[in-house]
Amino acid sequence: MDIQSLKVACSSCNLRELCLPMGLSAPEMVRLEDVVSNRRRVKRGAALFTIGEPFTALYAVRSGFFKTCVTSIDGRDQVTGFQMMGEIIGMDGIVHDQHACDAVALEDAEVCVLPFDKIEQLSREFSALQHHVHKIMSREIVRDQSVMLLLGTMRAEERLAAFLLNLVQRLHARGFSQSELVLRMTREEIGSYLGMKLETVSRTFSRFMDDDIIEVKQRYVLIKDTQGLEALANPHAAAGNAKAERNISAS
Known part of the structure; x- marks a missing residue:
C-alpha cells in the first residue's frame, strides 16, 4: 500500500x-x-x-x-x-x-x-x-x-433483481447511468453475498436475459426493463399495484 x-x-x-x-x-x-x-x-x-x-x-x-x-x-x-x-x-x-x-x-x-x-x-x-x-x-x-x-425470504430471482437495482441506484446517486453498470465483482462473489451457488447466479442472469429484462456482455449490464426488474425484486408490491390498476379500470 x-x-x-x-x-x-x-x-x-x-x-x-x-x-x-x-x-x-x-x-x-x-x-x-x-x-x-x-x-x-x-x-x-x-x-x-x-x-x-x-x-x-x-x-x-x-x-x-x-x-x-x-x-x-x-x-x-x-x-x-x-x-x-x-x-x-x-x-x-x-x-x-x-x-x-x-x-x-x-x-x-x-x-x-x-x-x-x-x-x-x-x-x-x-x-x-x-x-x-x-x-x-x-x-x-x-x-x-x-x-x-x-x-431469509427471497427466491433466487428476487435476490439478484434486488441486488442489481440497489447497485444501479447507488451508482446513479454518484452521477452514473440509471440503467447501465459494470460489475466490479465476480459472479462467484455475488453468489457468496446473496447466498446463492455460482451456477444459480449464472442461470438467473441467463433467465433475465431470455426475458429481455437485462443485456449482459461479460461484466457490462444494461437494464432494459427497470419495471420488470422491480417486479421481480418485489413481486408482492407489483401484484398489489396490478390489482389497484384493475380496480381503477373497473370503476
Whole structure:
C-alpha cells in the first residue's frame, strides 16, 4: 500500500455530499480537513484492513470498489458487502477496537483516512458531524437487515433483481447511468453475498436475459426493463399495484 501524506480538500471533493455532513461552517470544515490529512491507495486484490487488525480509522472510499468478507468455519470466504466511492467503511472495528472482517479492493482504489479518535473528538464539538456519524451507523444496521431479508425470504430471482437495482441506484446517486453498470465483482462473489451457488447466479442472469429484462456482455449490464426488474425484486408490491390498476379500470 502506498500512503500519501497529501492534503485532502474535503470542501472541493465531488463526493462531499455523499460522505460528509451538510451544514458545517467554514471554520469547522477547515478543522475537519486537518483531520482527513492523508489518502491511501490500495491495489486490486490487496486488503485495506484484515480481521483482527487494530481499529484506528474509518475510511471514505474516494475511488474504486471494495468487498468486505469473513472466513466461514469451513475456510470459505463469505462476502458481507460491497462498498463504492462516497461510502464509509471500517465501522465493524468500533465495538471491539479491532476489525471483524477483511476489506479487499476489487479494483485499484483510493480512500481518505479518518482517524477515529479525532473524528470522535470533533463529533463532540460539531453536532452536525455527530449526527452524520450516527446516520452512517444507522444505515449500516438497515443494510444488514436488508441482507438478512434477502437471504431469509427471497427466491433466487428476487435476490439478484434486488441486488442489481440497489447497485444501479447507488451508482446513479454518484452521477452514473440509471440503467447501465459494470460489475466490479465476480459472479462467484455475488453468489457468496446473496447466498446463492455460482451456477444459480449464472442461470438467473441467463433467465433475465431470455426475458429481455437485462443485456449482459461479460461484466457490462444494461437494464432494459427497470419495471420488470422491480417486479421481480418485489413481486408482492407489483401484484398489489396490478390489482389497484384493475380496480381503477373497473370503476
